[in-house]
Amino acid sequence: xxxxxxxxxxxxxxxxxxxxxxDQVVMEEPLQLSLNGEELSVVMRTPGNDxxxxxxxxxxxxxxxxxxxxAQVRISAEATEEERALQVDASIVDSNSIDVRLRGEPHRRPxxxxxxxSACGVCGAVMIEDLKRGLSPLPSGPHLDGPVLTQLVERMxxxxxxxxxxxxxxxxxxFTARGExxxxxxxxxxxxxxxxxxxxxxxxxxxxxxxSILVVSGRAGYEIVQKSITAGIPVLAAVGAPSSLAVxxxxxxxxxxxxxLRGERFNVYSGSERIx
Numbered sequence: 001x002x003x004x005x006x007x008x009x010x011x012x013x014x015x016x017x018x019x020x021x022x023d024q025v026v027m028e029e030p031l032q033l034s035l036n037g038e039e040l041s042v043v044m045r046t047p048g049n050d051x052x053x054x055x056x057x058x059x060x061x062x063x064x065x066x067x068x069x070x071a072q073v074r075i076s077a078e079a080t081e082e083e084r085a086l087q088v089d090a091s092i093v094d095s096n097s098i099d100v101r102l103r104g105e106p107h108r109r110p111x112x113x114x115x116x117x118s119a120c121g122v123c124g125a126v127m128i129e130d131l132k133r134g135l136s137p138l139p140s141g142p143h144l145d146g147p148v149l150t151q152l153v154e155r156m157x158x159x160x161x162x163x164x165x166x167x168x169x170x171x172x173x174x175f176t177a178r179g180e181x182x183x184x185x186x187x188x189x190x191x192x193x194x195x196x197x198x199x200x201x202x203x204x205x206x207x208x209x210x211x212s213i214l215v216v217s218g219r220a221g222y223e224i225v226q227k228s229i230t231a232g233i234p235v236l237a238a239v240g241a242p243s244s245l246a247v248x249x250x251x252x253x254x255x256x257x258x259x260x261l262r263g264e265r266f267n268v269y270s271g272s273e274r275i276x
Contacts, residue, residue: 026169028188034099046188049196054098056199060227062108062134067202074099138234138254142177142211145276149237150264152215155181172197175213190218198231208232220259225249235274237261242269
């Protein structure tokens with residue numbers, strides 16, 4: 001498995017003096033994604049949980065709906081360029097190229113380029129309606145206690161080992177309505193972290209995630225709301241601010257959207273009826 005952080009030598013300026021010492025920086029590398037042998041996307045990501053990332057992204061794009069539709073995941077090792085046919089297994093991550101082979105035809109063929117940087121989840125989209133494709137209104141539940149939300153950021157960060165050493169990673173944490181951590185993933189891109197969480201749920205047969213809370217570090221942009229609604233997640237909470245388009249989308253599809261979740265406070269921008 002590739003490391004999520006790398007050691008580099010840096011010069012530090014402290015109180016008028018230079019010093020040299022090692023520091024850790026987060027890894028960012030390209031991942032070539034292919035569908036049935038056809039190159040589809042290049043994603044900049046932090047190596048780790050790459051199968052989850054690929055399947056979560058394909059689920060969010062409407063290409064697949066269940067893990068059973070995936071026949072094989074072919075992974076090309078970076079060092080040898082040797083291709084190995086593998087069964088779907090999210091523990092296999094040492095690769096910079098993944099080819100997802102389906103048992104049948106994809107549910108949807110992307111009409112736009114999926115080329116994305118680590119800062120972009122919807123790069124290349126040509127119109128707003130395209131971004132809303134396949135979204136459905138969320139059911140009314142669950143209901144949760146406000147104090148439960150205030151504990152979730154700290155619980156998520158307890159699992160962020162790479163963030164503690166680099167300070168350079170985003171995180172996504174999936175919780176039950178009672179505040180129990182189900183899974184947490186880190187990545188240099190916040191939307192990648194969400195894709196990894198959704199990919200894990202897809203492999204576990206847990207989608208849609210209709211009784212869950214998703215907590216994300218950073219802001220709640222449109223792409224995060226889009227991905228979470230696609231996965232059926234009724235409550236999305238972010239450490240940072242939401243965008244106006246994110247709020248509009250959450251309200252349109254009945255998602256509870258929480259922003260500025262810090263310490264004992266938070267703002268609710270949509271769906272406050274779910275929080276007691």
